[in-house]
Amino acid sequence: MELIKLARKSGQLNLTGRGMIDVPDQVWNINILTDDERRGLSLSLDQCDGDRWWDQADLTKLYLSSNKLSSLSPDIEKLQALTILELNDNDLASLPDTIGNLRQLSKLNISRNKIEKLPNSFFQLKELRQLIAHHNAISELSDDIGNLSFLEMMDLSHNKLTSLPAMIGFLSRVTNLNLSYNKLSELPPEIGSMNALQILDVSSNHLQSLPEPVGSLCHLEQLFAQQNDLTALPPFAGCARLKELHVGNNAIEEFPIEVIETLLGLRTLDLKCNKLSHLSPDITMIQGLERLDLSNNNLASLPYELGTLVHLKGLGVEGNPLRAIRRDIVKRGTVHLLKWLQDRLGESPESAANKRLSGGAGLNDGSDLAESIEKFALKTTHALELSKRSLHDVPEEIFRMAAECDASTIDLSKNALESVPKGLEIACPVMTELNLGFNKLSSLPGFLCLATRLTFLDLRNNQLSDLPMEMSTLSSVREVNLSFNRFSRIPEVVTSWETLEILFASDNKIEQLDLAELQKLKRIAVLDLRNNSILQVPPELGNMRQLRNLQLEGNLFRNPRPAILSKGTPALLEFLRDRIPR
Template sequence: MSSFRQFRANLKKSGVARDQDQESSDPNVIHPRLLQSARQSGRLDLANRGLTLIPDSVYSLLDLSQRDTSKGSSLDGDGERWWETVDLTQLLLAHNSITQVDGRILNFDTLTVLDLSHNRLDSLPSEVGQLQQLRVVNLTGNQFTAVPDALFALPLQDLKLTDNQLTTIPEDRLLTWATSLVRLDLTRNQLTELPRDFGTLATLLDLRLAKNRLEYLPPNWWQCPKLENLDVSANKLRCLFLLPAGHDRADPPVRISFPRLKVIDAHGNALVGLFGQCVPTPVTVASQPLDIGHLQLDFPALVEFSVAYNRLTDLSPVTAHCPQLLTLDANSNKLTDLPVGLFRLRNISRLDISMNDLRVLPLRLGLLESLKVLLFAGNPLRLGSRGTNTESVLTLLRNRLPAEEAAGQLPDEPAVTEVVNVAWAGATESAPAATVPEQHEAATIAVVPAATAAESAPVAKSYPSTEPSPGEDTLISAPAATKSPTHVALPSLVDYVQPTVVPDGTAEPMTCSPVVPDDQQARLLALKLESLNLENLRVSDLVAVTYAPRQIDVSNNRLAALPVCLVTSYYQTLTSLDLSKNRLDQIPWWTASSALPALPALRQLSLSHNAIKAWPSLLPAADGDALPESLPLEALPYPNLDELNLSDCHLLETPAYSLRLLFPKLTVLLLRHCRIERIPNPTAFDGIIRLDLSDNNIAHLPPKLALNTALQALFVEGNSFRFPRYQIVQQGTHAILEYLRGRIPR
């Protein structure tokens, strides 16, 4: 008996060894025992086996005529039994190098799960469309440029096409998925738009469209009533909810309701407003304030809302209609105030409003007892004490809130919000027009905390038009530094920085109609000329402005430089100038020798979202000349500038000279979201109180940065340096500066 057992053991070993040798020599040969197991379990897992094709033995898996039954009467009695065979329902071929799927895939007509992720496929055979039992398809990490046509013939429940090269989804092909599709993942593709019938997906629960190139979502996507999770992060979206043409006249009113929606992740886009409207082409205004009180909004289940790293100025349309909200992330936007609806959220536990433009923290935040985490760093707040943690900050705010205000009723949420205008082929001429109101075509009322009627200033006296240069239709710019200067020439007291006055290059500048501001604008002493597609501005455009504005906003236009007329007309009173989102490639600069006055009253200058690549260049000097400690104020155009915003520009480094040379009174410098790679002169920020270098590409934080003793707020998050470590950076300015001081060579 012992010899018989030994014989049987040797026989089994030799058979296994022979099978293993054959399998190791050719990765496309599948071990028979693996196929046998698949026939018994209904699941064939061939993931990560180096396959370059689907072997014939797989296609013939259920073919009785091809099955090896030689072991059916073997001595050990382990042959297959036909009554133990089940239909194949799961075919897993992930992480191989398969380039093609054979039409014989139709042999598996009972297949419910097909995983072909991380292969080299760019198409599927039409036979796949006949697998009517198929419910789950994973094609992640392949080379598809379009959704395979065969998939539109299947009642799929779960489709993953992540990490492909999709550019579009064909129109009118989603009908088969309308009552079946539950999860759709199209993350990391190249999609620029979605089909207009996207709102027909009535059973969709989970939609993931992150890291594509979407500029807008179709007007009816919010008609997916069962949606629970939406991820549209890292796209180019300008709005979330695109309203159809004529939405203000719809009967019944437009209703946007998500009874099950729990998570919205829209961080890292270009959101200007949460709502947009379809308008006819051409679009003359990118966005405009609009009353959306006629809309019926409802987000009863929303618990997490992330819109970080956008350009939002208002969150009220959503916060007023999501009573269960737990987490609100509005980091790195342009919020100047918090919506009233936020103070009605009794369950909110995490609020991130860091890196915005908030001047004060509303005292009513102290009444949010459920709030556990409050992040507000990076705002130009003026607080005597900020507390050490969320609890202490809330206590501080609560103690400052008058009792009568705490017991009073909250005001109603304003119905007017910023709405983005989107050119849409289906929009008719009867749709709401995307034009500036006729009665004040060139300027709208700017909501700024300025003077009252009693403080209205006299009209600023314009410089005589007989000056030899510059003319009224010129633009001001300064040449950028190509190399970091180390010396400065001293030919005269007014020519330390090289100026250039560039005439406008257009035959007929695109200016607005003459500005006719109303009484309220005059009372506010503000002039708002944003989003008018201006290429230039002339003195003749301003003849009807009978007051001297203190705040001027010409953002979101097409200006290549600062219009001269704004300098010559309002140099005595101008305190705030917004040139963001234009086409400037240089910091506007001039000296007294250019016959232009300085701006002695200017305190705030915003040049963000321009193509500025370098700092103003100092004139070269002879060898041996040293940089002066200061320049005469009459040589500088901004002698009293307090805040300079250069965020989202193309700067590659910080200035190599001391900023006090050009901006002697500067205390706030914002360089967020630039392309800064190095800090050539770490002591250049003498006198700066608030310095924002976050979200750049700085590889090394020089220790001597701590020698700028005036620094009270330093932001360096989102860079590539390894030291100081993340834990230290998160502790704030004091910890960062202490770390850097400890590494300055003695």
């Protein structure tokens, strides 16, 4: 009885671990006085001590975890103000239909029960932010799961799910999704529309592949897909923030450059217990790699280039049939193994060659730079990687060599270029990807119009204020990054690229959105305009329903308000459509 009195004052009731088989009816009627309470009630407004019935608070938090509850009374609907309900560690086989009437509920913990199905009314909980339902027996999810539009975290691990509804793609605010330890054989492509996802755990299922749209989750930081039946991985071209990739205990046979080149920001890569028989030297493109687990594969050798990964703190290679590396070298640990690999390259990290590559003497000597580029690697990778070399220019012979080797990827990022090297014109006809980010460019040359096969263009962190109209010939461009420049508007040539799907233009000086120009981009799916000076958002932008990710935070307009922006792209587009004059 004392707990009830305290709960009336605080709005919280904690009945955790009390061995209850049923919840007392008094809990559901907590704000209704019993006959004894009414008889003893003092109506004196001057009374300072005792209970004041007029000061009662609605119950907002109810903790019933770690009991022996096998059912929950339908009367729970009487607790209309409830925001947090914890029912974990009980014996519940179901939830009452009336639970859908708890319209203020934001957190529900039903983990470690015996629940097989969520009632249809459950999907009326429009304010729900957290659903914790691991360790149950849930075998299916209703299509109505998409109605939980404010959901931010969902843990359905350790259940019996065999499939997921396509409507899960409407959960555009979920940042953490745990589906591990289920019976999933595939993921719906619509999961790629969950643009807010930062952590995705699908480990310990029966997945044979990951849908390609997973590679477009632009906020994804951690992906756990170990202990499945994966034989290959899709490219992760849209996952620029991905830091951890865990795909151990699968059946992956190769880790090709098409995947590697989309994972350049990785810190942790777990490939243990797969079927890899070869590891490409291209793995060193992931320069910030700190942990790499290759143990228990079929590798007979390691690329010596691994020794150049200066940030690598943990390298696991045990359980491979390595022929060229003695067992005692492996047992000495990562530091000794990397040193051994470095020595096989024939030079130490402080050698003259490495000094040239890092910006020391001889940097601008064309012959020295040409010598540092292996023609065999160019032919194998079809990529000219010249980033982080403090270059002020690049000799024509380098680009001629690249063209001869059909180098489709050119990376000149993170140098000191004030103008685009003239020799790049030679490589334009075969070029599909060009990275000029993090330089000092104030303009681009017209000869880039020759790069008609270009699909990816990175110009971020320069001093650009416009792009030449000659580039309108680029009819295959799919992704462009213009962030951190000096654009006052979206360049006209950009909206002429009808194939464009992803446009990053954050952190510029854009003041106005030209709706007519933007509407030319029929395939645009990601539009990032954060941190500009936009004064007004045209409501008709809401009609661009192909947008899966629209970012407008950090601008000068008052509407849409931050609360609307935070709801995600579908809600934002709907808000804009509602403001179109009728």
